[in-house]
Amino acid sequence: MVLLFKGMVHAVHGLVSVLIVAAAAQFNLQLLQTHKMVSVFTAVAAVQFNLQLSPTGVIGVYMNNGTATIQGNTITNNSSYGISSVNGSNLTVTNCTLSNNGSGITANSITSAITGNSILNNTNYGINATGISIYDEWYSNTFHGNGYAVVLNNASPWIAYNTICDNTFGVVINSSFPNFCDYAGGGYNAITYSSTPLFRADNSSTVVMGYWSQGGYNSVFGSDLPDMEARNSSGIWADNTYWGSGQPAVYADGTSWITTRTPLASDPNPTSCSGSSAPSSFVINSSAIKANLFTTNGDNASKYEEAIANGRSGNFQKAKETLLSLIDGEYDHKYSPLALLAFYEFVLNEKYIKNKSGLTDSLNTGLNDLLTKVSKRAKGDSLIPYSLRFLAREAALARDTRGMISYNTEIITNYPNSSNELSALYDLTTHYAEIEQDFTKADQYYSRMVTGYPKEDLTLFAGINLGGNQASLKQIMLADADQLLIDYDLSNAFPNPFNPITTITYQLPKEGLVILKIYDILGNEVKTLVNEQKEMGKYTVQFDASSLASGMYIYQLRVNDYTSTKKMLLLK
Helix, strand or coil: CCEEEEEEEECCEEEEEEEEECCCEEEEEEEECCCEEEEEEECCCCEEECCEEECCEEEEEEEECCEEEEECCEEECEEEEEEEEECCCEEEEECCEEECCCEEEEEECCEEEEECCEEECCCCEEEEEEEECCCCEEECCEEECCCEEEEEEEECCEEECCEEECCCEEEEEECCCCECCCCCCECCCEEEEECCCCEEEECCCEEEEEECCEEECEEEEEECCCCEEECCCCEEEECCEECCCCCCCEEECCCCEEECCCCCCCCCCCCCCCCCCCCCCCCCCHHHHHHHCCCCCCHHHHHHHHHHHHHHCCCHHHHHHHHHHHHHCCCCCCHHHHHHHHHHHHHHHHHHHHHHHCCCHHHHHHHHHHHHHHHCCCCCCCCHHHHHHHHHHHHHHCCCHHHHHHHHHHHHHHCCCCHHHHHHHHHHHHHHHHHCCCHHHHHHHHHHHHHHCCCCHHHHHHHHHCCCCCCCHHHCCCCCHHHHCCCCEECCCECCCECCEEEEEEEECCCEEEEEEEEECCCCEEEEEEEEEECCEEEEEEEECCCCCCEEEEEEEEECCEEEEEEEEECC
C-alpha cells in the first residue's frame, strides 16, 4: 500500500511533526509552527518527503521500522531530534538542512544513506549513530557549529567528501570500523577546528583514513589538544593526510596506534572551511611519541605488521592465518586484542567486496565460529571479553536483540571496571532508551555508568540519549588532564566487597616497571599480580581469591616514583 499526501499542514501543536511506523507513503508537505502530537502518521513501508519542517517540537521526523527518502527539506528547532530513525528502518536523507535541533540525526539499528546535507548548530550531535553496517555511505555533508559533529558506536559507514568544521567537539568513534574514504580510496574529508581532539577512536575501533598511498587526502588540523587520539586497543590508519602547517599532533595509549606516514605538504581541501592552518598547541612527550609509532619490536609486532600488510593489499586469507597465530598464541596485552580486532576488520572488508555476489554466508559462519570459540576459553582468558563484544555487535547488526542483550550482559557480569563493560553498558542503555523505550531498564544501566565511569564520553552520551542535560552540551569541556593520562592512578577494586574475583584498574602516564601486589591485613605478601615493564596506558587485572579466607586485604601499586595502597574486603 502506498499513501500519497500533498498540501500544507500548519498551526498544529505537539511532539512529533511526522511519525512513520512500518510505513509506505509519499509526502509533499509544508509544516509550519507545528506543535501537535503527530502531524502526519502513516502505517505501512516506504516514504518520500519533500517537506519544509519548521516545528517548535521535540522530534521533527520519527521512524520505527519504516522506509523513507527525505530530500530537499529544512528541519529545525526541535528540542530532541531533527530526525530519529530506529529499529530496522531504511533512511535516505539528501540535500536537507538540519539546524538548531537538540541533535540533527540519531540512528539506531538502521540502514542509511546520508548525502549532500547541511547539519548545522545542533546542540548535542550532528549525527549520533549506533548499529550501522559497512554498507552505508555518508558523502558530501557539512557539519558546522554542532556540539559533537559525529558519534559512531558499533557503526561502520563509508564517510567521504565531508566538511566537519568549527564544531565544539569533533568525531568520536567507539567499537566501530568506519572508513573515512570512499571505496576507491579517496577521503577528502576536512576535519578541522575544535577546542577538543578532532578525532578519537576508542574501545576496540579501527579507522581507515589512508594506508600508505591508498586513500587519504583528508585534512585534520586546528585543535588545542591532540588532533587525533586512539585508546583502548584501537588504531587509526591516517597516512597521506594534511596536518596543517605543523607536524601531526596525535596521541595513542600503550594498547593502540596511529600511523601518520607520507603526510601531505598542501591542503587537498583548501576551500572547505574558514580559518588559518595553525598547528595544534598540544606538545607530545617522548612516551607519547613512542606509543604513536607503528614500529616492529619483537616477534608479535612483526607478525601483526605482516598480517596488516597482507590484509590491506587484499590477501585476506594469508592475513587471517597470521592473525590466528597471535590469537591462539601466548597472550600479548597489546597485539592479541589487536589481532582479533584486525581479523574482524578483514572479514568485514571481505563481506563488503563479496556482498554483491551473495558470498557472505560462509564468512559470517567462520567469523562467528572463531568468536564463539574464543568466548568459551578457560575462565580468565583475556581475549574473552573482546570476543563477546564482537559477538554482541554482530547480533545487533543482525537485529538479534536477544543475542545482543545476552552477550553484553555476560560482559557486565564477568568483566566489570573495564572498557568492554563500559561499551556494553552504553549499548544496553541506548537500546532500552531508543528502541524499547523502557526507561526503567535504561536508567539502571546508566546509573552504573555514572558510578563507574563518570568522566567517559559514553556516559555523557548515554545521559543525553536519556534526555538529560540536552541544552548545555556545548558548555561541557572534556579536556580533563586525566583524559590524556597525565597522572598515575590506582582505582578502587570492583566489586568491593567481592567473592571471589575482583578487578583492579590502574593507569600510567609513562612507561615503567609495574609491581602490583596483594597483602593480608598483617602485611604478609599474598600474591604478585603484576611485575613487568609496561608502556603508558590504562590496564586492568583480575584478582582471584578462591583459595583465601574471608577478610581485609591490601593491594599496592608501585611504578617509578609512584606508590598507592588501597583496601578490599573478601566476603565468602
